[in-house]
Amino acid sequence: MVRHNNQLPTNLPQLQNLLKRDPASYKDEFMQQYRHYISTKLVFEMKPDQYNKDLDDLVMFLAQVSHCFPQDLVGYAQELMDILQRHPTTLHPDMRKTFCRALILLRNKNLISPTALLTLFFQLLRCPDKELRAFLKNHIITDIKNVNSKSKNIKLNNVLQNFMFAMLKDSNVTAAKMSLDVMIDLYKKNIWNDQKTVNVIATACLSKTTKIMVAALQFFMGSDEKEEDSDSDAEDDNVIIKEVGMAARVNKKSRKREKQMERVKKTLKKRSNSKKAPVFNFSAIHLVRDPQSFAEQLFKHVEGMNERFEVKVMALDVISRLIGIHQLFIFNFYPYLNRFLQPHQRDVTKMLLFAAQASHELLPPDVLESVVSAIVNNFVTERNSAEVMAVGLNSIREICARCPLVMNAELLRELVEYRTSKQKSVMMASRSILQLYRIINPEMLPRKERGRPTEAMSELAIRAYGAVDAKDYIPGAEALNPDIEGAAADDEKEESAAEDESDGWEDVTQSDDEGWVNVSHSDDGEVVGSDSEADGSDEDDDEEVDSDEDDDEDGSEASGDEEDDSDEEGDSEEEESEDGGTIETRISRPLSKREKKKQKRINKDLKRSKKKTVPAAEDPTLIEERKSKAATVSLSRILTDKDFAKIDAAQVKKTLDASKARQKRKLADDLDDTIKRGELVRLDDIEKVYKKRRHDKDSRLTTVLEGRADREKPTRKPKRQNPNASTTNREKSKKKNFMMLKQKAKGKQKRSFKDKQIALRNALLKQKKMGLKK
Known part of the structure; x- marks a missing residue:
């Protein structure tokens, strides 16, 4: 036991362990170390730029056991802070970092107030020590996050924000930039996402220092989303994937290996998504005072x-x-x-x-x-x-x-x-x-x-400059009314039934006996070859929404004479056709292209004449009725998310032409993007340039072959000037059997060191045998 106690003054880790277990029994040893610390500290302050190993160990030892003797170490934290304040830049880097680590230990044990420590650390950001600044920045962010984890500490936040506001105007550019980075990180982590933080960062946009101004501008642009945590997590994930891939390569081959790799990647992806804090890129601009x-x-x-x-x-x-x-x-x-x-x-x-x-x-x-x-x-x-x-x-x-x-x-x-x-x-x-x-x-x-005309056009109110179109109801809420909703459902059922019957294509059947041709059209009136052929534009464009909507556009001007003829024939053949969707015409010869166009136009006109009623967009009484029903629905019930989804669908449907049933799904997304625009413009909307290939694969291949037509066919040079001359050994070897050339081909390959040893041994043995025979 005596030997054990004699080792304690020199073995600080062992004494630290014993003090944490039984502080009262080893208080004398602790006081001995504390007195040694005081004397060593006085010696160190005479030369603070030199490293002192004993003081380094004693400072960390006292910080570890400070919670065991809080009354004896009342002024310990203040002593360390005074040293850092008196010699912030002249201290040895290792000693300065040791003092900071000891203070962090005391802060974690709640033996020092966060305001005093964080204020000191902000001042230490002026030190020309990059490693120390990164260490202090991480602690500042972590400490403020822990303080505000359960509830917001408004008093502490106000003190620190005022101090940071002063630090942004500091003459030391490095300290000001680091303070700005701390505030931006705290905002992105949703810790300091209030108006005061945003306005403090806004003052940095007017800074004369380029680094500070760029960091503040990137914050408001929302483009600086690089986080050190995400980078480290990504590196860890890559390491895990490599380890699993190596294990799968080494282990027994089976089909489970690929599934296991996919499962690991999905798990890591879920984990990375759960760790990411929500980033509000543009909400900071709304908080500017x-x-x-x-x-x-x-x-x-x-x-x-x-x-x-x-x-x-x-x-x-x-x-x-x-x-x-x-x-x-x-x-x-x-x-x-x-x-x-x-x-x-x-x-x-x-x-x-x-x-x-x-x-x-x-x-x-x-x-x-x-x-x-x-x-x-x-x-x-x-x-x-x-x-x-x-x-x-x-x-x-x-x-x-x-x-x-x-x-x-x-x-x-x-x-x-x-x-x-x-x-x-x-x-x-x-x-x-x-x-x-x-x-x-x-x-x-x-x-x-x-x-x-559409329903949306009738409800559209063109506002003058400065006018406000305030409504006392939710536009489109009449879609939630059972009467109107049922009518809309009936219309959709009719349109879908018409699409199922014809799908918008002509069904042409010709009998051998009578020579009749039956041309059927869909109820939506879509006919291939009228307006779209005359327009000359592609039908598969995503945003070509007006190719078939106008009767008086280029297509109608190009085929105006044909329309007149088709109208005359339509009057005569309307009597013969009993239903609006089929026209039967007696012909004795195959139809020409012009006559087919005329028949399509006649069917289209008959469809329109049969559906020709007063559109809902032109009926003012129906518009007022809808407004009153929308106001009734808005005031009589609380709308849910599903209700708003129905309203949005009804509003998009109003912008579509009722006769274009087959285009509704195609145009809904484009019109929705046109109506609902974000508060910021996307660069893709301006740089969106459509390019059309001049040729497809077949036409390009035809063009290539045409270009090769006039080209001379390549000819080989003669092998030898005299065709009767004998062949070379190389030419003869090409005609020989492979077994005759196998040994020669094998000799050209690179031999290993072992093969060379065996060949040398055999050669020496052969040489020895030959010598014995002689």
Whole structure:
């Protein structure tokens, strides 16, 4: 026992273990170590830049057992903090990190207040020690997260936020940048996601230091989503996948190995998804306290900025988002943006994106007219390529979707004329503008371009500048009324039955005896070869929604004479046909292409004449009845998510033509995307350029073969000048049997060291035998 006690003063880990088990029995040994610590500390403070191994061990020892003797170590934490405050930069790096680790241990044991420790750690961020700064940053984030885990500690948060606000203005750029990173990480982890944090970060956007300004701008852009935790988790997952793959390779081969690998990957994917905290990319912009003044200050800062072009682009992005979301008025922003709207400009699509994001309904149309005219003059011209024109038309569409009054009828007519362009990208971009104004303001279009009237057009109220269309009911709530809902269900059943019967195709049957031809059409009136053939555009385009909707478009102009003839024949043959879907015509010869077109047109006209009633969109009494029923439903019940889904489906159905039953599924998604636009513009919507292949595989192969027709066939050079000369050994070897050449082919291969040893041994034995024989 005596020997055991004599070892305690030098064996601190053993003493630490015994003190945690029985503090009272070993208090004398503890006090001995504490006195040794005081004397060693006094010696260390004379030369703080030198490493002291004894003090390092004693500091960690006292921190580990501090909870056993809290009364004796009352001033221990303050002593360590005083050393760090007196010599923050002159301390030896290892000693400084040891003091910080000891303070963290005391904080984990709740022996020190978080305010004092975190304030000290923020001051230590000025130290030129990268490893220490990363260590302190992780602890600050973890400690604040633990403090606010159960409930928000508002008092502590306010103190730390005020201190961080002061740190952002610190002369030390590294400390200010680290403080900003801490606040951004806390916001992304939903710990400090309040208005005060966002506005403190907003002040960093006006910083003169580029690093701080870029970090704050990326926070508001929502593009800086790289997290160290996610990277480390991904590395761990890769290690696990490699280990499982190696085990599967080594173990017994079976079919279970592939299933096991897939199961491991799915488990890791679920685990990584569960660990990720929700990231709200754009909610921070909504929490800015005074967006108007903040955007003005940021724009003034951009005008006098001498930074790189990428930094200026990020600042313009944040300004455009502020203008679009908060509907701000910064009239100088648009003339400044016009100088960048050139096809040769670097990142010009982003500049067009900023112009679209900075447009809203409350903006005077005169302000945006300069932007639209600049885009039209610089992009939508015949001297540019099809891609440039398509990008320009797409950007105009996005601007007009947010500020419809910026477009005038004359300019709209010119842009819509590009729908007949031979370039598919230009044609599709122009048709998207046409479709947009069919929904938001069809009166601006020429009469023949408006399409068939729909229920949505009758309910559409075109608002003047500054007008507000406030409703006392939920639009589309009448779909929840049993009467209307039942009627809609009946209509859908009729349409589906008609589709099942004919599916929109002609059923042509010809008997051998009489020579009659039966041509049947679907109830929705879709006929192949009328408008679509004359238009000359592709039928499989995703956004080609107006190819068959207008009777007075290009297709009708191209075949106007045929329509007159078909109308005359329709009157005579309408008497012979008893049902509206079949026409029987006596012919004595095969039908020509022209006659087939006429018959299709006659059937189409008969269908329309039979269904020709007053459309629901033109009946004002029915519109008022729907409004009253929608108001009744809105006030009489609480709507659920399923109810709102039905309302949305009914609203989309109103935008569709009732006679186009087969196109409803195809157009529902496109129209829904056109009506429901997010508060931010996507870059893909502007850069969306359609390209059409000139040839398919067969036509390209035909073109290749045609190009080879005039080419001379390749001929080989003669093997030898004299055809009667003898052959070489190489040529003879090609005709020999393989068994004759097997040994020679084997000799050319690389031999292993063992084979060489065996060959040498055999050669020496053979040589020895030959010598003995001689």
